Amino acid sequence: MPAIFPSAEWLKTLEEKLNHDQRYNEIANKWEGELFFIIEPELSLTEELRFYLDLWHGTCRKVEYQPSQEAYPKAAYRLTATYGHIRDILTGKLHPMTAMLTNKLRLKGSMAYMMRNVPTVLDFVRCAQEVTSEVQ
Amino acid sequence: MQPILRVNLSTGEFTDYLIPDNWQRDYLGGASLAARLLYSTLTKGLEPFSPEAPLLFLNGPLSGTAGPATGRFVVCGLGAATKLWAESNIGGFWGVELRKAGFDGVWITGRSDRAVYLWIDEGKCELRDAARLWGKDVYDTQSLVKEELQRKSVHVAVIGPAGERGVSYASICCDHGRMAGRTGLGAVMGAKKLKAIAVHGSRAVPVTDTERYAPLRSQANRFLKQDNEAKALHEIGTAAAADYSEYLGSMPVKYFSEAIFPSVDDISGSHMAETILTGQSACHACVIACGRVVQIGDGIKRKGPEYETICSFGPNLLIADLVDITLLGELCDRYGIDTISTGNTIGLAIHLFEMGKLTSEDTGGLSLRWGDARQVQALIHQIGNREGFGDILAEGSRELGRRFKSEEEAVQVNGLEVAYHDPRGVSGMGLVYATSPRGACHNQSDYFFVDWGHTEESVGVGFYERHAQAEKSANVARHQDWRTVYNSLVMCIFSNVSPQMLVDLVNAACGLGWTIPEMMKAGERAWNLKRAINHRLGLQRVNDKLPKALLQPYKSGGSAGYSVNLDEMLDAYYIARQWDPSTGKPTEKKLVDLGLADIAADLWS
Numbered sequence: 001m002p003a004i005f006p007s008a009e010w011l012k013t014l015e016e017k018l019n020h021d022q023r024y025n026e027i028a029n030k031w032e033g034e035l036f037f038i039i040e041p042e043l044s045l046t047e048e049l050r051f052y053l054d055l056w057h058g059t060c061r062k063v064e065y066q067p068s069q070e071a072y073p074k075a076a077y078r079l080t081a082t083y084g085h086i087r088d089i090l091t092g093k094l095h096p097m098t099a100m101l102t103n104k105l106r107l108k109g110s111m112a113y114m115m116r117n118v119p120t121v122l123d124f125v126r127c128a129q130e131v132t133s134e135v136q
Numbered sequence: 137m138q139p140i141l142r143v144n145l146s147t148g149e150f151t152d153y154l155i156p157d158n159w160q161r162d163y164l165g166g167a168s169l170a171a172r173l174l175y176s177t178l179t180k181g182l183e184p185f186s187p188e189a190p191l192l193f194l195n196g197p198l199s200g201t202a203g204p205a206t207g208r209f210v211v212c213g214l215g216a217a218t219k220l221w222a223e224s225n226i227g228g229f230w231g232v233e234l235r236k237a238g239f240d241g242v243w244i245t246g247r248s249d250r251a252v253y254l255w256i257d258e259g260k261c262e263l264r265d266a267a268r269l270w271g272k273d274v275y276d277t278q279s280l281v282k283e284e285l286q287r288k289s290v291h292v293a294v295i296g297p298a299g300e301r302g303v304s305y306a307s308i309c310c311d312h313g314r315m316a317g318r319t320g321l322g323a324v325m326g327a328k329k330l331k332a333i334a335v336h337g338s339r340a341v342p343v344t345d346t347e348r349y350a351p352l353r354s355q356a357n358r359f360l361k362q363d364n365e366a367k368a369l370h371e372i373g374t375a376a377a378a379d380y381s382e383y384l385g386s387m388p389v390k391y392f393s394e395a396i397f398p399s400v401d402d403i404s405g406s407h408m409a410e411t412i413l414t415g416q417s418a419c420h421a422c423v424i425a426c427g428r429v430v431q432i433g434d435g436i437k438r439k440g441p442e443y444e445t446i447c448s449f450g451p452n453l454l455i456a457d458l459v460d461i462t463l464l465g466e467l468c469d470r471y472g473i474d475t476i477s478t479g480n481t482i483g484l485a486i487h488l489f490e491m492g493k494l495t496s497e498d499t500g501g502l503s504l505r506w507g508d509a510r511q512v513q514a515l516i517h518q519i520g521n522r523e524g525f526g527d528i529l530a531e532g533s534r535e536l537g538r539r540f541k542s543e544e545e546a547v548q549v550n551g552l553e554v555a556y557h558d559p560r561g562v563s564g565m566g567l568v569y570a571t572s573p574r575g576a577c578h579n580q581s582d583y584f585f586v587d588w589g590h591t592e593e594s595v596g597v598g599f600y601e602r603h604a605q606a607e608k609s610a611n612v613a614r615h616q617d618w619r620t621v622y623n624s625l626v627m628c629i630f631s632n633v634s635p636q637m638l639v640d641l642v643n644a645a646c647g648l649g650w651t652i653p654e655m656m657k658a659g660e661r662a663w664n665l666k667r668a669i670n671h672r673l674g675l676q677r678v679n680d681k682l683p684k685a686l687l688q689p690y691k692s693g694g695s696a697g698y699s700v701n702l703d704e705m706l707d708a709y710y711i712a713r714q715w716d717p718s719t720g721k722p723t724e725k726k727l728v729d730l731g732l733a734d735i736a737a738d739l740w741s
Contacts, residue, residue, distance in 0.1 A: 097589030098599055100364050103632075111368040111376065112406040118380040 002133035005090055006039070008065040011051050013131045018053075018060040024127050025058035028120040032056055033076030033113065036067075037086075044136055045083035055124070077109035087135045089125060096125045137165065137197065138240040138342060140173075141261060143254060145328050146187055146246030150261045153243060161648065162731060165196030165240070167223040168624035168662030170212035171669060173243070175735070178221065178669050184214040184320070185302060185327035187247040193234070193293070193333070194241040196626040197645045200232030200341040200420060201349065204356040204641075205631035207232055207420025210623065214673075216320025217304035217532045218551035218575045221669045224318045225579070225626050227419030228311030230291040230335060237337025244328060253281060253332035258339075266331040271297055273470035274309040281334050292334045296472025299326035301522045303530040305477035305553070309469065313439040314419070317474035319552060319574050320532075344647035352641050356633050357423050363632045365590075369426040370416060374443040374630075375405030377588075382451070384602065385695030386561020386584060389451040390506060391483035392547045392554070392685040395561070395693030399456035403446050408458055413440065424630055432459045441465040441475075444578075447556035448479025453486070453512060460509035467513060471520030480553035481533045482515050484546050485525075493540045500524040547683045549576035550675070559686050559700050562587035562602050566700035567612045567709055570680045573666035581616040582629050592618060594635045595656055605701050609708035617659035624662060661730040664722045667715075668735045677720030680706055 003010040018024055032055075039049035052072055054062040064071070081089075085104040088094035097118075099105035107114065114121065137160050139152040155169065163169040170192050177190050191213045198206035209231025215222035234242065238259035251266040264284075269277050274296040281292045291311060299306035299322035306322030307315045316322075343349045360366045368376040378400060381387040385395040401407060408428065414437055417427030428440025441449075441458075445465040449455050455464075468475045488494040489504035496503055500518075502525065505511065518526020528536060533553050537546035547554045552575020559566030564583035569576040578584070587602040597615045600608035622629055625642070633641075635652045643650055667675075682702050689699045710717045714726040727736035 095589045095599060098591055099589075101585065101588065101590035103362070103364055105364075106362070107364050107367070111364075111371040112409045115368055115372060115376045116379045116401070116404060116406040118377075119383055 002131050004134045004136060005087075005132045006045070006049050006136065010131065011053075011063045011065045014128055015053070015060045015063045017127045017131045018055070018124070021127055024123050027058070027123045028055065029058040031058065031117055031120045033109075034072060036072050036075035036078045038078065038080040039086050040080065040082045042083040043087075049083070077107065077114070079108075080106040090129055090132045090135055092129060096122060138235065138238055140194070140241035140243050141239045141256065142243045142245070143261070144246040145244060145248040145252070145263070145330060148263055155240075160646070162658060163662055164621075164624040164642070164646070164658055165199070166194055166624040166626035167210045167212055167225070168620060168658065168665070170194045170210065170223065171221065171662055171665045174212060175665065175669060178214060178673060180672060180674055182214055182673075184216045184219060184324050187328070188245065189214050189324055189327075191244040191321060191324050191328065192241060193231075193244075195231045195235055196624055198625045198627055198641065200235045201343055201353065201645060202357075202421035203353045203627070203645075204360050204633050205419070205422045205424055205628035206625060207422055208626040208628055209234070210626050211308055211316045211321045213321055213324050215551065215574060216302070216306070216323040217534065218319060220550060220575065220673055220675060221573045221666045222319035222321055223574055223623070224308070224316035224321055225623060226308065226310060226314050226316035227422070227628065228291070228314035229420045230293050230310035231626070232341065232420045233291040233335045233337055235337070235341045236339050237335050238339055242333060244325075244330060247327065248329040251329050251331055253334060254330065255285065256333065256335045256337075258337055269331045270300060273297065274472050275312065275470060277332055278309075278312070281332055285334060287336055290334050290336045292332050294332040294472070295322040295325050295330075296470060296520070298471040298473045298520045298530070299323050300331075301520075301530070302326060303473055303519060303522065304532045304535070305474040305481075307472050307474050309472055313469050315469065315474070317476065318577065318579075320474075322472050343645050345644045349641065349644035352637070352644055356637055356641060359633060359637070360423050360631065365632050366424045366630065369424050369630055372405035372409045373428045373440070374426050375403075375408065375441075375446050378404040378443060378446065379406065380588075381557070381561070381584075383694050384561045385690055385693035386558045387447060387451055388556055388558045390454055391452060391487045392558065393487070395558070395690040395695060397451040400451070402456050403450040403458055403461065405443070408440060412458060412462070419628070422628070424628070426630060430462055432462055438462070438466060439469070444556055445475040448475050449509075449512060452479050452483050452556065454507035455509050455512070456507075457509065464509065464512055464516065467516045471516065473516070473520060476555050477532060477553040478516060478519065480547060481529050481536060482512055484533045484536055485515075485529060487545060488536075488540055488542055491542070491545075493542050498525065498540070544684045547685050549681065549683065550679050552576050554683065554686070557584040558695070559682065560690055560698055561695040563604060563700045564600075564608055564612050564615075566682055566686065566702055567609060567705045568616070569686075570682055570702060570706065571616075571709065573663070573670055579619070579629060580623070581612065581619045583612055583615050586611070586615055592635065594652060603695070603698050606704040606708040609705050610712035613709060613712045614656075617656050617663055620659035620663045621655055624658065657730065661732065664727060664730055665732060665735060667722055668727070668732070668739050671721050671739060675720075677718070680720055
């Protein structure tokens with residue numbers, strides 16, 4: 001069942017989706033890397049929001065909602081965006097490639113690995129969009 | 137701007153040319169200003185290899201200012217194969233050194249009666265004998281000139297044997313392996329018997345308001361260091377998105393006949409970074425450093441291939457080995473030939489051989505086949521030396537097609553071979569190739585980035601789905617204008633600074649008070665001027681076309697079943713451009729609105 005973003009329930013729903021979505025499981029079957037998202041406060045978001053996903057060979061091994069800033073220092077990628085831009089990605093108003101290419105989504109981590117796995121990234125976003133019923 | 141050095145090779149005369157102030161303001165510099173300067177000389181019937189044909193090396197107002205990827209210059213003239221407007225920009229350090237020597241450009245005319253090179257040292261100029269350089273490759277020539285001048289801080293722009301022999305896609309090279317590859321201006325230089333131009337200077341590069349410019353420059357470079365695209369280019373080079381391009385079906389395979397290359401993982405920028413890459417190289421003051429330095433087992437550190445070279449010899453010819461591709465690219469560089477056109481022309485030859493249009497009698501006994509790096513190597517030698525079948529290949533793909541009654545099979549537009557961004561995967565490139573002033577070119581607008589999602593809203597470049605058709609035509613036109621601004625500055629298209637930041641830099645460097653719309657108008661003005669030049673040279677609406685291969689849908693891959701509707705795109709494009717739909721000429725009103733009344737009078741009289 002889709003959930004409201006942002007919430008711990010939304011993250012848990014995304015975890016389940018990633019583990020059971022056949023298309024994602026296939027496209028991401030070579031992906032090995034943790035994502036640490038930092039959402040900067042803006043609009044209705046008053047405090048920084050963080051969430052973590054451990055993605056491994058087409059599955060999601062672990063998620064954590066609102067980990068500390070210092071948690072997971074070895075995460076393969078740290079992705080930072082304003083709340084408005086994340087909202088626009090989740091609602092399909094902002095294409096994820098546009099977000100990357102125009103720095104609305106700022107990226108820290110191996111570009112070599114990211115660029116050879118763009119289809120995985122795009123399908124991850126599709127899953128995130130599909131589990132989002134509403135963005136607060 | 138500083139004067140342009142005019143050199144008449146027929147008489148040996150040197151003069152300084154002062155650029156009119158209003159032209160500096162209206163065209164900024166680079167390719168745009170070059171179009172204005174050369175307009176009166178580029179007339180119908182002019183032959184690119186004649187003494188009268190001009191060859192103009194020109195900087196822009198940001199060249200050498202340590203701005204964001206602004207160490208470039210441009211070479212302009214009449215295309216060797218296209219006989220249309222030609223421009224080819226190039227990085228390295230040569231252009232900056234020229235500015236430091238007191239000139240913003242070198243304008244060559246005439247033809248020497250013997251091989252010479254031009255030596256510009258702190259504003260003093262001299263033509264020197266180049267007999268011992270003639271026949272040498274571009275790397276050896278650079279070394280020999282430096283050795284002769286006994287100066288380490290000399291930068292040398294050179295041609296290789298291919299330029300001397302009139303190969304229609306001969307390049308001009310500087311600073312080891314930086315190339316002005318497209319449109320065959322190396323052959324124009326060779327026809328003038330000019331082997332090289334060596335420069336040395338130590339003056340400060342002129343900037344109108346240095347106090348205003350310096351912090352802006354720092355801010356722009358700091359931004360670039362954090363830019364996602366620049367980080368990818370630094371880490372994995374221009375082949376950063378090879379995998380993605382193949383996934384979308386926009387990387388041509390087997391001479392534009394297929395869209396799936398199973399070995400794409402083995403030739404991508406990521407693979408290079410994980411295997412043979414040992415470092416990066418940069419043009420003057422560039423914080424991106426997209427250039428590759430690789431080591432392939434013989435202990436020598438050498439230039440690694442960029443995206444176009446990888447595709448040209450890789451997927452295009454079905455060669456899946458980065459080491460082979462590196463060496464083929466290096467061989468092209470040494471002869472001084474463009475890798476895009478070389479791979480494209482060889483691809484056409486193999487394609488025609490498969491069709492039975494070419495036989496081993498035509499190829500000097502060679503049985504042409506896909507995926508044979510040794511055979512490609514042999515053909516490059518033949519092209520560079522104009523020997524055997526290579527003498528035919530040296531004329532480019534259009535002439536090869538014509539010779540074997542198969543011009544429609546050649547993947548070229550107006551004589552320039554198509555680069556490796558397939559419109560069936562990124563439709564905007566169809567319109568870009570069809571309307572580019574120098575033939576099928578990916579640098580007059582790298583619209584494939586926009587089709588991937590790289591928008592620039594403040595200049596009106598938005599996002600349209602990659603397979604959208606006529607609805608994106610006006611967007612393509614705006615992007616062409618935007619990139620024309622880049623090509624006037626002369627700034628690398630990888631410099632992803634915001635339009636506001638760029639207009640601030642231009643204002644500080646040039647003493648202007650422009651807004652973004654005024655800057656865009658300068659781009660539009662130059663785009664229309666180049667179009668007018670081409671009409672004078674004989675271009676007609678019918679020349680705005682795509683080759684047959686690009687209009688046939690792929691059967692598989694990320695773009696299967698799709699093809700661009702070029703006619704509809706062009707109709708919308710002419711409306712957006714305010715060009716006459718029957719002739720394709722810019723309307724008189726449009727030209728006058730852009731401040732080109734004199735051009736309008738010529739074009740419509």
